[in-house]
Amino acid sequence: MNEKATAEKIDEAIRLFRNAERIMTFTGAGISTESGLSDFRSPGGLWSRYRMVTYQEFLESAKGRREYWAMRRELIPELLRARPNKAHKALAELEKIGKMEAVITQNIDGLHQDAGSSRVLELHGTNRTASCLGCGRQWPIEPIQQQLEEGNLDPRCDSCAGLIKPDTVSFGQAMPQDVMAEAFSLAETCDLLLMIGSSLEVHPAASIPPAAHQYGARLIFINRTRTPLDHLADILFRESAGEILEAIVNGLQNDCA
Ligand SMILES: [Zn+2]
Incomplete structure (x- = not known):
């Protein structure tokens, strides 16, 4: 004390x-x-409105990926607006x-x-970029957010059709x-x-x-x-x-x- x-x-x-x-x-x-930036874990915060999708689930389930990206569609702009x-x-x-x-x-x-x-x-990791889990190609997060806003909640790599994921560490990811x-x-x-x-x-x-x-x-x-x-x-x-x-x-x- x-x-x-x-x-x-x-x-x-x-x-x-x-x-x-x-x-x-x-x-x-x-x-x-x-x-x-609010504490996303607080009542009414983002994480109380969405289920936590594990990395394994993101990899294996299209439904899991859509849930994950629906949450990100709200989170990404909030993070980008912060100064x-x-x-x-x-x-x-x-x-x-x-x-x-x-x-x-x-x-x-x-x-x-x-x-x-x-x-x-x-x-x-960082919210500022996203990468292809297949070939490693990386993008700024903005064009990915654009796809989410256009309704594509399972964005894929234009080079190899691999899964795209923000460069943040998910629950269950090393x-x-x-x-x-x-x-x-x-x-x-x-x-x-x-x-x-x-x-x-x-x-x-x-x-x-x-x-x-x-x-x-x-x-x-x-x-x-x-x-x-x-x-x-x-x-x-x-x-x-x-x-x-x-x-x-x-x-x-x-x-x-
Ligand atoms: Zn790729």
Whole structure:
């Protein structure tokens, strides 16, 4: 339990940033709620209105694929409309001043890249593109969305007639092994990890902050609600990620001035 005043915690966080040489961030859905992206799991949210279609079902059943794409037809435009918020922008700013090596994210919205972060590891893939599962050909998501809107809920590759799927990781689908390996290697070598907006309940991604802790990194958590790993955090914020990060960036920029 951390009852210190916010200002005092911000000063403490700035000190950790000053003393750290290899800093990384781990983000979850919570960082994008200030960009107007709802929690799709909430009551009335997309995932309460659609059945979760597993990867296996997507591969094997045309009915499963139509259910999957019906949900995507609603989700894709919402994700494309979202814009980076203060928190995404502050992380890009930290990179510019040499205080952020990489952002590891569970999000598929592409907002870290939009804000200007250059090294973004997307553990659950991206909504921005789709690929043919047969020949690997890749498209931006927009022409696929166009097909969905025209009523084609089982889009196929024009080259090989293979199944097309967004480049996101579905339930039951393997995580990208190279991205996971790079993320854990970063965790093992960083000396400060910032965690923003994740409930830290979905593994193996949620094992990244404790891995950093185990290898000696300090941890700063910014999350509205409790997580099962709060006891590992050196500093714990419940406030808005945008506000806290802006204050940290300002403090560090004063150092440079
Ligand atoms: Zn193909």
